[in-house]
Amino acid sequence: GAQITASNIDNLSQHFPACMSHLHRSLRRDAHLKHFGRLQYTLFLKGIGLNLEECLMFWRSSFHKITDDQFNKDYRYNVRHAYGDVGGDSNRRGGGYSPFSCQKILTEHPPGPGEAHGCPYRHFDLENLTALVQAMGVSDRSVLQGVKEDKDTQKYHMACNRVFEHLHKAEIKKAKDEGVMTSNQLETIVHPNEYFKRSYLLKN
Numbered sequence: 001g002a003q004i005t006a007s008n009i010d011n012l013s014q015h016f017p018a019c020m021s022h023l024h025r026s027l028r029r030d031a032h033l034k035h036f037g038r039l040q041y042t043l044f045l046k047g048i049g050l051n052l053e054e055c056l057m058f059w060r061s062s063f064h065k066i067t068d069d070q071f072n073k074d075y076r077y078n079v080r081h082a083y084g085d086v087g088g089d090s091n092r093r094g095g096g097y098s099p100f101s102c103q104k105i106l107t108e109h110p111p112g113p114g115e116a117h118g119c120p121y122r123h124f125d126l127e128n129l130t131a132l133v134q135a136m137g138v139s140d141r142s143v144l145q146g147v148k149e150d151k152d153t154q155k156y157h158m159a160c161n162r163v164f165e166h167l168h169k170a171e172i173k174k175a176k177d178e179g180v181m182t183s184n185q186l187e188t189i190v191h192p193n194e195y196f197k198r199s200y201l202l203k204n
């Protein structure tokens with residue numbers, strides 16, 4: 001499989017859940033993300049195995065409209081802090097912050113105008129959510145209808161797992177047929193990093 005490096009994030013983003021896919025698309029479109037988007041995305045990237053050096057390289061090259069000085073002054077510290085490379089003793093001992101769970105993303109700091117963090121299944125309107133899910137490769141009308149119903153009934157995890165199952169249908173069937181699905185892999189995904197890990201393992 002592909003290595004977890006700054007230059008591979010575009011390729012690896014095919015394995016991202018909707019929340020991180022949207023952050024990545026927004027970053028590529030704007031060459032910028034606001035604070036909570038950077039935090040949510042940085043911790044996810046750390047969780048998939050991107051090391052601090054590569055993560056700094058990723059952000060530096062993604063924010064291509066600004067100078068090195070501006071990057072170093074305004075953005076470098078927060079990335080290092082998220083990794084526990086700077087900050088108080090307890091932050092450093094603990095290796096920085098943990099990647100956010102769906103629960104946290106769904107319930108804390110809802111995104112305001114111009115912000116790209118949060119959970120699209122909850123925080124997008126149906127039109128934007130449908131466009132994002134389609135861009136992720138879902139065109140099946142019954143899946144899109146299921147996502148709408150999950151959203152209407154506030155079962156955001158269900159929508160996310162529905163999309164995962166659809167996008168990995170062939171691989172899941174193969175793994176089941178071969179008897180290599182673990183019981184853990186059959187449980188509902190409740191963490192963006194688990195979504196990535198399962199997708200990556202199924203497709204590599």
Ligand code: SF4
Nearest residue numbers: 017019102119160192
């Ligand atoms: Fe991300 Fe979780 Fe929402 Fe899926 S349910 S898009 S993994 S926050």
